[in-house]
Structures are given as structure tokens and as C-alpha cells.
Amino acid sequence: PMVMHLHALMQASRGTPVKEVMALAMRALAEGLGMRRIVFSLLAQGTPELLARYVFGVPPQDPLRQLVIRLDQPNLFGKLMQKPQGVWYNADNAAQLGPHLPAAFRAGFCSDSFCAMSIFIGSKPIGLIVADRNGAGALSERHYRNFKQLCLLTSQALTPSAAR
Numbered sequence: 001p002m003v004m005h006l007h008a009l010m011q012a013s014r015g016t017p018v019k020e021v022m023a024l025a026m027r028a029l030a031e032g033l034g035m036r037r038i039v040f041s042l043l044a045q046g047t048p049e050l051l052a053r054y055v056f057g058v059p060p061q062d063p064l065r066q067l068v069i070r071l072d073q074p075n076l077f078g079k080l081m082q083k084p085q086g087v088w089y090n091a092d093n094a095a096q097l098g099p100h101l102p103a104a105f106r107a108g109f110c111s112d113s114f115c116a117m118s119i120f121i122g123s124k125p126i127g128l129i130v131a132d133r134n135g136a137g138a139l140s141e142r143h144y145r146n147f148k149q150l151c152l153l154t155s156q157a158l159t160p161s162a163a164r
Helices: 002-012 018-032 076-080 094-100 103-108 141-163
Strands: 037-043 049-056 068-070 086-089 114-121 124-132
Touching (some): 068 103, 086 094
Antiparallel strands (some): 037 049, 086 114, 114 124
16 A cells, blocks of 8 residues: 555646645555554744644544644754654654653654654745554554655655645
8 A cells, every 4th residue: 555655646746736745645644654643734824833734643622633833942843844854753762852842742742652754845844744653553664764755755746836
């Protein structure tokens, strides 16, 4: 299933509308990679904030759906938004990275292991995708590699839409 989703995202770089690209990305993460909880936060216009926009695997009333991450305070996600890059938060780096997670994120996204990556269109940051397996087994190096690949393909697929 992963190959099929990667192919669909590659094809989407031919000018597929943004909503369809995002649907493809969410499906690829959920069905292709087995992520059970996904939050794609977009940069807010004119403010240094990431706002949850596309959410999967989270109950309708969950506060995570209204997640706001401030970027004008030093934190891990602000660092990720400086260039296209990702991180795999896990038991090996939790002591180092945990203190740098924004309080609003820690309160709403309780997880021992997750992947996060910034999404760029060209040189412009537009958002951040965070995903985990939410109790459905541990994340592995393979999950992280595939997660990064899906995020890069998502960025590439969004680029033609932004040019229009």
C-alpha cells in the first residue's frame, strides 16, 4: 500500500488542488504508513502561530483539533520551521527534546514516540505535520524514513498549486 500512496502523491505534483493533495497525504500516512493520529498545522496569516487544520484519528471534541503552537517562543517546532526538516521523537531522545516541546502540544498530544516534519513550498514554510501510531505499536526507523518521504512528496505536490 505504501508504494501506491507514494505514486499518488508523485502524480499530484501535476497541479492537483490543495485539498486533494492534503487528502492524499493524510491517506498515505494513515493507510500506507499506519499512523493513527495525524495533525497538520498551518502557519497562520500574519501571526507566528501554527493552527491545526487537517486532523485525523482525533475525536471531534478533543482540544487537539484546536491546537495552537506559538512560534515566537523558542521551541522544537519553531526550529523545524526554519528549513525543511523532520524529527523522530522517541525514548532515546525524549530527555533531550522533551523540554523543547511547546506546552500546548505536550498537553494535547501525549505520545512517547511521534514523527514531525515541516512542510515548505519552495523556500516558504507553510506548516508542520505530526503523526504517531497512538498505541498501535512502536515507530521504527522505517516509519520515520517513509514519513519524511511522504512529507517531502506532499511539499512537492503543493508547490504547483501555490504557483497558481
